[in-house]
Amino acid sequence: EYQDTNASQYLLVKLLVGMRNQFTVVGDDDQSIxxxxxxxPENLMQLKEDYPSLKVVMLEQNYRSTSxxxxxANVLIANNPHVFEKQLWSEMGHGDEIRVIRCRNEEAECERVAMEILTEHLRTxxxxxDFAILYRGNYQAKLMELKLQHHQIPYRLSGGTSFFARQEVKDLMSYFRLLVNPDDDNAFLRVINVPRREIGxxxxxxxxNYATERKISMYAAAGEIGLGEHLDSRFTERLARFTRWMDGVRQQCAQNDPIAALRSMVMDIDYENWLRQNASSDKVAEARMGNVWFLIEALKNTLEKDEDGEMTIEEAIGKLVLRDMLERQQEEEEGAEGVQMMTLHASKGLEFPSVFILGVEEEILPHRSSIEADTIEEERRLAxxxxxxARQNLTLTFAAKRKQYGEIIDCTPSRFLDELPPEDLIWEGQEDAPVEVKAARGNNALADIRAMLKR
Structure with missing residues (x-):
């Protein structure tokens, strides 16, 4: 991968080669990212100058993708300057058109991708x-993970920390699990001292030991009078105070606005301050707290989308598969089946039958910093x-609007979309169809899925 060498490595090669001028390198200047x-990438170009007798062998046949x-890819990358001109070709057949899907916002974008994968999986x-979801930055994975979890689609996250594996998300989910099921000893043990409650x-x-003797959960045991025979009153009071407080939160969820009750719960335990005390910087603590509010917002969206309006907070938590999420994420077996999720950088060298690229928008791909620094060529190579x-199917998605720093902003489709050959693209979501038409389409898609499940 000679295009990935740095200046020191180039000099090292020159020293090793010496006067013999005998060496072989393999590289692709279009994949320097x-x-x-x-x-x-200039190291490849420099070879021509330093070694005038250089023999170039073009490896233009591609054994992966459709024509x-x-x-x-060829038309896009032609917008970059080249020293070595090449045209990739394939014997894999002409193949399907590339789909470009405009979505209302980032949530609709992730929902659409999840449903596309689920439908295709059930249909074929x-x-x-076989499916991969690629994105420019790891932050884009968070919402996508939620949607995949919601539809119970297995996935594997490469090169980043899963949203559900983050400490703050595990903490909050354990509180949720304890609200739904007070007999969950694992959840109890995780949160009883987070934040610190001086319970050692x-x-x-x-x-x-007392709970085992009584054959009850630790949560139930914490409220029993008999525990006083084994523990000093200071400690029994701390335990009882915790269970009384949790019972109060559970009652508020049942009687009042459950989302407001959950927000109050987070404020009551002063979780933000706990994060600040245990984070390397205020910026890190702020990002982690953002994940907490994001999870609560996801629960709120689940409740709001309930057409009957009868869903309880317990059912909403179950809908997000939060109860067993920890175990499932930790038990990722080597080679287990699942949708592959990774950044564009991490995908280099890999191949998948069906690929979805999220957020093909200005300031995401190409990235804002590249636009400001005028380094668009590398972003084009990344695209x-x-x-x-992609081997057979490629889908590019972008959002019309996106939430950024608490504000809703209008998004501009990536300039790279304009650089693709229009005759090979199918655009979806461009027309503002009436609500009834969109609803009919959605109902038809659901009917197709139900029909497939009955076979």
Missing amino acids: YAWRGAR RILKC QRPYS STTLEKLG YVGITR
Whole structure:
């Protein structure tokens, strides 16, 4: 991967080669996407000057993608200057058109991708591992994970921390689990001292032993008078205070606005201050607190989308599969089937039958910093890498509006979409169809899924 070498590595090669001028390198200047860590695509170009007798062998046949996907990649990357001109070609057939889907906002975008994958999986029996979701930044994965979880679509996250594996999300989900099921000892043990309530390991050990003797959960045992025979009154009071408080939160969820009750719960435990005390910086703590509010917002959206208006907060939590999410994420078996999720940078060298690229918008792809620094060429190479990951099907999505720093902003489709050959694209979502038409389409799609499930 000679296009990924830095200046020092180039000099090292020159020293090793010496006067013999005998060496072989393999590289693709169109796949140089690591300038941010010192890579210089110019190293490939420099070879021509330093070694005039250089023999170039073009490896233009592609054994991965359809001709249409390669044509789109070729046309896009032609907008960059080249020292080595090449045209990828394939014997894999012409292939389907590339789909470009405009979505209302980022939530609709992730919902659409999840439903596309679910429908295709049910319709064709293709394994989930045939599908990949690529994105410019790890932050884009958070909402996508929620949608996949919501539809119980298995997935594997590469090169980043899963949203559901983050400490603050695990903490909050454990509180949720305890609200839904007070007998969940694992959830109880996770949150009883988060934040600190001066309940040590010795106290919890004695509580656990008492609960085992009584054949009840630790939560139930914490409120029993008989616990006083095993623990000092200071500690029994702390435990009882916690369970009384949790019972109060549960009651508020049942009687009042459950989302307001959950927000109050987070404020009551002063969780933000707890994060600040345990984070490396205020900025990190702020980002982690943002994940907490994001999760509560996701629950709110689930409740609001309930057409009958009868869904309880317990059912909403169950809908997000929060109860067993920790176990499922931790038990990721090597080679387990699932939709592959990763950044465009992490996808280099990989291939998938069906690829979805999220957020093909100005300031995302190309990235805002690249627009400001006028380094669009590398972003175009990144888009080229993403496109050529697809073997058979490629779908590009973008949002009309997106939430940013608490405000709703209008989004502009990426300039790279304009650079693709229009005859090879199918655009969806451009027309503002009436609500009734959209509802009919949605109902038809659901009917198709139900019919497939009955077979």
